[in-house]
Structures are given as C-alpha cells and as structure tokens.
Amino acid sequence: MSFPWAKEYTPKVPLMKWLDDRLPLPRFVYNAVGGGYPVPRNLNFFWNFGVLSGLALVIQIVTGIIMAMHYGANDAVAFWTVEHTMRDVNAGWLMRYAHANGASFFFIVVYLHIFRGLYFGSYKAPREMIWLLGLVIFLLMMATAFMGYVLPWGQMSYWGAKVITGLFGAIPVVGEPIQTWLLGGFAPGNAALNRFFSLHYLLPFVIAAVVILHIWALHIPGSSNPTGVEVKGPQDTVPFHPYYTAKDGFGAGVFFIAFAIMVYFAPNFLGHPDNYIEANPLSTPAHIVPEWYFWPFYAILRAFTVDFFFIPAKLLGVLAMFASILLLFFLPWLDTSPVRSGRYRPLFRKFYWILLLDVLVLGYCGGAPAEEPFVMISQVAAAYYFAHFLIILPLIAAYEKPLPLPGSITEAVLAKHGETAAPAAVPAE
Amino acid sequence: MATLEGSADADLSKDDGGVRRRDFINIAAVSFAGVGGVVALLPLVNQMNPSADVLALASTEVDLSGIQEGQAIKTIYRSQPLFVRHLTAKEIAEADAVDISTLRDPQTLEQRTVDGKKQWLITMGVCTHLGCVPLGAGEGENKGEYGGYFCPCHGSSYDTAARIRKGPAPLNLEVPPYSYTSETAILVG
Amino acid sequence: MVRIGAFLVGLFFSGWLLVSFLFGAVAYVSDPPAPTAEKEFHLVPRHVAFSFDGPLGHYDKQQLQRGFQVFKEVCSACHSLKFVAFRDLEALGYNEAEVKAIAKGWAIKTPDVDPATGEASSRDPVPADHFPKPFANDVAARAANNNAVPPDLSLMAKARHHGPAYIYSLLTGFQDQPADLIAKFPDSKTPEGLHYNPYFANLNLAMAPPLTAEGQVTYAEGQPKPTVDQMSQDVAAFLTWAAEPKMETRKSAGFAVLLFLIIATGLAYMSYRNIWADEKH
Numbered sequence: 001m002s003f004p005w006a007k008e009y010t011p012k013v014p015l016m017k018w019l020d021d022r023l024p025l026p027r028f029v030y031n032a033v034g035g036g037y038p039v040p041r042n043l044n045f046f047w048n049f050g051v052l053s054g055l056a057l058v059i060q061i062v063t064g065i066i067m068a069m070h071y072g073a074n075d076a077v078a079f080w081t082v083e084h085t086m087r088d089v090n091a092g093w094l095m096r097y098a099h100a101n102g103a104s105f106f107f108i109v110v111y112l113h114i115f116r117g118l119y120f121g122s123y124k125a126p127r128e129m130i131w132l133l134g135l136v137i138f139l140l141m142m143a144t145a146f147m148g149y150v151l152p153w154g155q156m157s158y159w160g161a162k163v164i165t166g167l168f169g170a171i172p173v174v175g176e177p178i179q180t181w182l183l184g185g186f187a188p189g190n191a192a193l194n195r196f197f198s199l200h201y202l203l204p205f206v207i208a209a210v211v212i213l214h215i216w217a218l219h220i221p222g223s224s225n226p227t228g229v230e231v232k233g234p235q236d237t238v239p240f241h242p243y244y245t246a247k248d249g250f251g252a253g254v255f256f257i258a259f260a261i262m263v264y265f266a267p268n269f270l271g272h273p274d275n276y277i278e279a280n281p282l283s284t285p286a287h288i289v290p291e292w293y294f295w296p297f298y299a300i301l302r303a304f305t306v307d308f309f310f311i312p313a314k315l316l317g318v319l320a321m322f323a324s325i326l327l328l329f330f331l332p333w334l335d336t337s338p339v340r341s342g343r344y345r346p347l348f349r350k351f352y353w354i355l356l357l358d359v360l361v362l363g364y365c366g367g368a369p370a371e372e373p374f375v376m377i378s379q380v381a382a383a384y385y386f387a388h389f390l391i392i393l394p395l396i397a398a399y400e401k402p403l404p405l406p407g408s409i410t411e412a413v414l415a416k417h418g419e420t421a422a423p424a425a426v427p428a429e
Numbered sequence: 430m431a432t433l434e435g436s437a438d439a440d441l442s443k444d445d446g447g448v449r450r451r452d453f454i455n456i457a458a459v460s461f462a463g464v465g466g467v468v469a470l471l472p473l474v475n476q477m478n479p480s481a482d483v484l485a486l487a488s489t490e491v492d493l494s495g496i497q498e499g500q501a502i503k504t505i506y507r508s509q510p511l512f513v514r515h516l517t518a519k520e521i522a523e524a525d526a527v528d529i530s531t532l533r534d535p536q537t538l539e540q541r542t543v544d545g546k547k548q549w550l551i552t553m554g555v556c557t558h559l560g561c562v563p564l565g566a567g568e569g570e571n572k573g574e575y576g577g578y579f580c581p582c583h584g585s586s587y588d589t590a591a592r593i594r595k596g597p598a599p600l601n602l603e604v605p606p607y608s609y610t611s612e613t614a615i616l617v618g
Numbered sequence: 619m620v621r622i623g624a625f626l627v628g629l630f631f632s633g634w635l636l637v638s639f640l641f642g643a644v645a646y647v648s649d650p651p652a653p654t655a656e657k658e659f660h661l662v663p664r665h666v667a668f669s670f671d672g673p674l675g676h677y678d679k680q681q682l683q684r685g686f687q688v689f690k691e692v693c694s695a696c697h698s699l700k701f702v703a704f705r706d707l708e709a710l711g712y713n714e715a716e717v718k719a720i721a722k723g724w725a726i727k728t729p730d731v732d733p734a735t736g737e738a739s740s741r742d743p744v745p746a747d748h749f750p751k752p753f754a755n756d757v758a759a760r761a762a763n764n765n766a767v768p769p770d771l772s773l774m775a776k777a778r779h780h781g782p783a784y785i786y787s788l789l790t791g792f793q794d795q796p797a798d799l800i801a802k803f804p805d806s807k808t809p810e811g812l813h814y815n816p817y818f819a820n821l822n823l824a825m826a827p828p829l830t831a832e833g834q835v836t837y838a839e840g841q842p843k844p845t846v847d848q849m850s851q852d853v854a855a856f857l858t859w860a861a862e863p864k865m866e867t868r869k870s871a872g873f874a875v876l877l878f879l880i881i882a883t884g885l886a887y888m889s890y891r892n893i894w895a896d897e898k899h
Contacts, residue, residue, distance in 0.1 A: 264872025
C-alpha cells in the first residue's frame with residue numbers, strides 16, 4: 001500500500017528497535033498518520049473534517065464514559081440522576097453539556113466531511129470502499145445519537161423513542177410485533193431505556209472499529225485531493241507529519257473554540273426545552289421534533305401525505321426516509337463521470353449547490369411544525385433530493401462536458417502561484 | 430525555474446537564529462497544547478470525587494438519651510457503621526486496669542473519650558485489619574475474649590475501650606471526630 | 619442496471635412527492651387552514667433585562683434572595699422544587715446557620731419513618747434534604763388543584779422557550795379575555811375555573827394569578843418596592859438560578875478556557891504557517 005517513495009520508519013533508540021521487532025505499533029502509527037504517509041500537497045481546509053470527526057468521537061467516548069459513571073438506567077431515576085450529575089457531581093455540568101453539544105458537533109463535522117466528499121468526488125473509484133464504510137459510520141452514529149437522546153428520559157426522549165420506534169410499526173404485518181419487540185413493551189419504559197443504554201454504550205466502540213477500517217481503506221489509494229487528479233510522483237505529496245499534523249492541529253484549535261463557545265455560553269441552544277420536563281406517558285409535547293441533525297430526514301418522513309394505491313402514506317414516508325440514506329450507498333455507481341472534482345465539472349457544480357440548499361431547506365422544514373406551508377415546501381425539496389441523486393447525477397455524468405484537468409497536482413499548485421511546471425516536476429512514467 | 434521547494438533565499442533563513450526562532454514556535458505550540466490537555470484532565474479526574482450531596486451527609490447526629498448502660502447502638506456515619514457504647518462501671522474499670530505499655534496501639538480510655546464523658550465510647554464499626562464490621566454492638570453478639578468487639582473475618586479481638594488486643598488488626602477502632610451538642614446528643618463529623 | 623433501477627426509484631419517489639404536493643396545494647387553496655385562537659392571540663414572552671443575561675452576566679444575590687422569599691411565601695404552597703436542596707441556598711448568600719434555620723422552619727415537612735414504630739412520619743428538613751413536595755403524589759396534587767397538577771419548578775426556567783422571560787410574562791400576564799377574541803372565536807371562551815393568559819401555550823391555565831397585590835410579600839429594608847412586576851422578576855431570577863445553579867462557574871470557566879484556546883490556536887496557526895513556509899500548496 002501507499003506510495004513507493006513513502007519514508008520508512010527507522011527506530012532511533014534501541015528500545016524502539018526492540019519494540020519494532022516484536023510489536024511494530026510505532027511503525028504502524030508512523031505509516032498511518034506520521035512521516036510515512038505521503039499526502040497530496042494541495043489539500044484545502046475541508047480536508048480537516050476527517051480528523052475533526054475522529055476528535056469528536058473521542059470527546060463523545062470520554063465524556064460518555066464519565067456520564068455513565070453517574071447515570072442510572074432506570075425509568076424511575078434516570079431523569080433524577082442526570083440532574084444530580086448537573087448539580088452535585090464535580091464538573092458534572094461540564095461533562096453533560098460537553099456530551100450533549102459534542103453530539104451536535106460530531107454531526108456538524110461529519111456533515112461537512114460528507115459534503116466535501118460529494119463536491120470533490122471522493123466516493124469515486126478507487127475510493128468506493130472508503131465511502132461505503134463512511135456511510136456505515138454515519139448510520140451507526142444516527143442510531144447511537146437517537147438512543148442517547150432517550151437516556152435523560154425527558155419528554156422529548158420519551159416521545160422521540162415512541163415516534164421513531166413507531167416507524168417500524170409502519171411495516172405491513174410484522175410492523176407492530178417488531179415495534180413491541182424493540183421496546184420490550186407496548187410503550188417506551190424501563191425495558192426500552194435499559195436496552196438503549198446498553199446499546200448506546202456499545203455502538204461508539206463499533207463506530208471506532210469501523211473508523212479504523214475507514215482509515216485503512218483510505219491508506220490503500222491514499223487521500224483524494226481538490227483537483228481529483230491522482231498523485232503521480234513524489235513531488236505531488238508531502239509527508240502527513242509534520243505538514244498535516246500541523247494543519248490539523250490548527251483545525252482542532254478552531255474546532256475547540258467553537259465547541260467551547262457553545263458548551264460554556266449557550267449549552268442549551270441546540271437542545272429542546274421540553275427535554276427538561278420529565279417523561280410523561282400521558283401528555284405529548286405540542287410539537288415533537290428530533291435533534292437538529294435529523295431534521296432533513298424527518299422532513300422527508302413527513303413529506304408523504306397521500307397513499308399510493310395500496311401503500312399507505314406512513315409506510316411510504318418510512319421507506320423514503322431510509323431510501324434517502326441508502327441511496328448514498330449506490331452513489332459511486334450513479335455518478336459515472338470520470339472527472340472527480342466539482343472544480344472541473346461546471347454543470348455538476350450548479351446542481352451540487354442546489355442540493356446543498358435543498359438539504360438546508362429540508363432541515364428547516366423538518367424542525368418546523370407539521371403544518372402548511374412547511375409540508376408543501378418539504379415535498380418539493382424532498383422530490384429534488386431523490387431526483388438529484390437518482391436521476392440528475394447519472395444524466396449529468398453522461399452529458400456534461402468537463403473542463404480540462406491539470407496534468408498533475410504539482411501543475412495545479414504551480415498554476416495557482418502563477419508559475420508553470422518545471423520540467424523536473426513532470427513524472428517519469 | 431519554478432519548483433515546489435522554497436527559493437534559495439528561504440533556505441538562507443534556516444541559519445542559526447532562523448532555525449531557533451522557527452523551532453521555538455513549534456515547540457511552544459506543542460507544549461501549550463500539552464498543558465491544555467493536562468488541565469483538561471483535571472475535571473475528568475475530579476468528577477470521581479464525592480459529589481456535593483454525598484459531602485452534605487458527611488455528619489451524623491446521635492441522640493444518646495435512649496442508650497442504657499451496657500448497651501450499644503449501631504448507626505451510620507459516612508455510609509459506614511458507627512458504634513456508640515454506654516460503658517458500665519465494670520467495663521470502665523477493666524479498660525483502666527490495662528497497662529497501656531503492653532498494648533499494640535497504646536491509648537488510654539481517657540484519650541479515646543471526651544473529658545467527663547468517659548462512659549460514652551464512640552468508635553467506627555470498621556475493623557482496622559481489612560474493614561469488616563466487628564460483632565459486639567448488637568444485643569447478644571459475641572464480644573470476644575476481651576469483652577469489647579470481635580471481628581469474625583480474621584478473629585481480631587477488641588477490649589472494652591475498643592483497643593486491639595489480639596488478632597491481625599494493627600490499630601484500635603478509630604474514634605471519629607465528634608462533639609457534644611447537648612448533654613445527651615453528639616454531632617459526628 | 620444500477621442506473622436504470624435508480625432512475626425508476628427516483629421517478630417514483632420524486633413523482634409521488636410532487637403529486638402529494640399538488641394534492642396539498644389544492645387543499646390549501648380550496649380549504650385553507652382555519653385560524654385558531656391560540657395562533658392569533660398567543661404572545662411570545664415580553665423582553666425583560668436580567669443581571670444574568672449575556673456571557674458576562676451574574677446572578678444578583680439580593681434579587682435571588684427576594685425571589686426565594688416569593689417562592690417560599692407564595693409558590694411553594696402548591697409547587698415543588700424537588701431537585702434543589704436547602705444546602706444549595708448557600709449560593710444565594712445565606713450562611714450555614716441561616717440555611718439550617720430556613721430548613722428547620724420550612725412549612726412543609728420531610729417525610730420520614732418513625733424509628734420506634736416504623737410508621738410514616740415527618741420531620742423538619744435539614745440542609746442536606748431537597749425541598750419537600752407540597753403534595754405526597756400527583757393524585758393528591760390533582761385533587762387539591764382543580765384537576766391540574768402544579769408542575770415542579772426546579773427546571774421551569776430551562777423547560778420553556780425564553781424561560782426567565784416566560785415566567786415573568788406569565789406571572790404578570792393574567793388579564794380578562796379580549797373582547798375581539800370572543801367575538802372572533804365564540805367557542806374559545808375561557809372555561810369556568812381556568813384563567814386567561816396570552817403567554818400560556820393554550821391561553822387558559824388552571825393556576826389563578828398568584829401575585830395580585832403590591833406588598834403581598836414584605837421585602838427587607840432597603841430592597842425595591844414589592845410590586846407585582848418586581849416580585850415576578852425576582853421569582854423568575856430565583857427559578858433561573860434553581861434551574862442552572864452552576865451558571866456563574868460555567869461562564870467564568872468558559873472565559874479562561876476561551877482565552878487559553880485562542881492563544882493555543884494562534885500558536886498552532888503560526889506553527890502551521892511555519893512548517894508549510896517552504897512548501898507550496
């Protein structure tokens with residue numbers, strides 16, 4: 001794997017040599033995120049969000065383990081133990097606010113990471129597997145976040161659990177037994193709370209394992225880059241360390257500043273006030289919404305209001321919501337344009353920005369009450385979402401005339417600096 | 430001729446002062462981040478210390494008025510048993526008769542009680558060996574061969590002043606800090 | 619094959635969504651949603667300036683003490699404050715002895731078990747206790763309050779949008795039902811036993827106006843006049859503290875952390891520029 005010019009790990013002190021002969025862990029790290037991993041020299045700041053996603057996962061696992069030390073997964077005390085953490089545990093408020101906002105930040109950086117991949121065509125051959133594993137991580141994140149939101153056992157927790165498990169109830173014949181099985185009862189209760197806690201503790205470690213596969217798969221072809229042109233020689237790359245460790249260090253600083261502003265000065269801004277009311281099975285909040293990162297999908301779910309002959313609208317909504325994510329698994333084979341980067345795809349680029357706007361509109365409608373005009377807007381927006389991936393992208397790939405590509409990464413970098421490539425920089429292929 | 434490397438001029442700046450100033454920034458950035466990381470660990474460690482509600486229960490009031498001579502009660506101080514014993518004259522005499530130089534943990538009964546309240550022996554009910562609860566405070570329990578407390582785990586025997594006399598325990602039963610809030614009430618902790 | 623299948627699936631979902639849109643649009647035009655009294659007469663909370671607003675805001679301890687006094691003399695008769703303990707009151711500026719006295723003199727007693735008989739009994743609260751609830755359970759609360767359970771107030775300031783302003787607006791917002799409301803929505807007349815309040819989600823709440831007269835609570839010498847407006851502000855401030863007792867610690871820690879992070883990020887940026895100085899990218 002990697003490139004032939006990758007620097008080889010050479011232990012400097014005898015102890016490291018001894019270790020390298022027995023358990024080459026330092027060598028592994030060196031080749032993964034050290035001087036031994038050559039990376040295109042032209043990555044922009046949108047390439048920071050992969051490392052930042054990993055950082056967010058670590059924050060969630062650390063604060064989550066601490067939250068679990070003070071949490072009681074029992075419907076009689078869950079709300080009380082969370083308040084106890086907030087009020088009496090040393091720095092408990094910090095742990096809880098960091099965990100709650102950490103989930104939001106995890107989704108923010110992951111969404112930016114995904115949209116970077118969409119723009120620069122990072123899902124295309126030979127990187128399909130990285131994309132697919134990334135989507136698996138995304139699905140696991142959604143499951144983890146949903147179950148985590150149930151744990152404080154507030155009103156939104158309870159009714160969120162009820163509504164989301166109710167989605168499975170839409171499946172014909174087996175739906176209701178599945179819903180009852182998921183909850184371990186006829187409504188969310190102690191059984192559901194306990195299994196959600198157990199799985200909420202487990203899944204992050206599954207995510208971590210898939211992240212390792214994601215990075216492994218990344219190291220086979222190496223990182224993509226903004227030009228979408230493959231690396232052609234040593235002059236196109238720099239070692240990950242120190243170049244990208246320094247850049248990621250700066251990125252992490254900016255991330256932490258934004259995170260600290262939310263945690264310390266607006267910790268409840270992204271949450272919903274109703275979740276500070278204890279779960280009450282007898283009273284539904286006026287306006288149930290999931291956390292913001294689910295809003296686009298929630299809008300798609302609610303957009304189906306008319307039965308399609310024998311298929312009820314409720315089932316259609318559920319199918320469409322799952323389809324909206326599952327279709328991304330087919331993306332590498334839907335967009336067949338040989339050009340990766342949106343920079344050299346004028347038509348693709350226009351539709352990309354429409355898609356981004358479309359998803360933001362869907363998100364807004366998903367967070368709004370289920371009334372007009374939001375339902376109508378989300379119907380149009382959801383229609384575009386499906387059309388974009390399933391109809392428009394394959395057509396663009398077939399008919400678009402891409403702009404001329406640079407000969408190499410080096411050429412593109414030099415052109416940016418107003419120079420032409422030196423003869424020496426041309427790869428000897 | 431353009432290359433990706435810096436120009437020769439840039440290389441010149443790598444001399445002496447240049448190198449040192451540049452390295453200094455990198456070292457400063459890394460050490461700053463390191464300090465931040467260590468400081469960030471403090472709340473992660475501190476959260477395991479007792480929480481405010483646990484600390485709020487760190488003192489216990491005991492009403493002595495109902496305890497007859499020769500009786501003892503078990504109550505709770507900091508989630509652990511507390512023995513409050515009303516010694517009889519005979520038990521006090523037995524305790525005073527011991528030559529403290531022969532003891533493993535030399536203390537007189539006076540040192541283990543409050544002046545003028547020698548009949549009230551307040552100790553933790555936690556064996557100083559490995560933390561079991563000794564017998565002897567409850568009605569009809571084995572008080573051991575020295576008439577005080579007996580720990581069934583590894584056979585430590587305490588006398589009527591709750592001093593260790595026999596067995597593996599290294600120290601006398603601990604006397605917690607307490608004070609009399611009235612003639613018949615104490616505040617422990 | 620993949621693309622043909624995708625095309626058909628896309629056509630189905632997008633097409634049916636557009637059909638649904640047409641159905642909805644036709645219905646919207648031919649039969650627009652009827653206005654409701656709640657939609658037209660519900661008000662967002664009035665703006666009120668509190669000392670704890672903004673990143674630099676701090677609690678005004680005098681105000682919290684006044685608000686606590688209002689809670690004690692008015693609210694606590696019906697509303698619990700179960701997540702707050704008497705010991706927490708030290709944050710309001712009371713010393714240990716005062717807290718002990720407040721707990722001991724609290725009108726509602728803490729449930730306990732008689733050590734001699736094992737039967738249910740009650741005792742004076744101590745600082746370590748949480749505020750005892752005025753009703754033993756929801757059934758008792760419902761029975762005593764016209765079939766409505768008075769909600770716990772510990773988190774009220776965080777459990778409503780614009781919490782502190784909401785509490786203040788609700789307490790000062792009781793009024794007669796506007797004539798044009800009844801004229802427009804004759805069915806929405808406030809039912810017997812409920813009270814009209816435009817700041818409440820469905821406009822009619824079971825709670826009678828709790829603060830009705832100036833001087834209902836007697837404030838200590840040197841404090842502002844206890845008008846209904848002042849008392850409402852004070853109790854809103856107290857309940858904000860009750861919901862978020864760590865706010866001051868949080869903000870001051872935040873400033874230290876931000877200062878550190880800005881310097882660290884500045885250094886990281888310099889280091890990044892420094893390392894890349896000789897490489898074009």
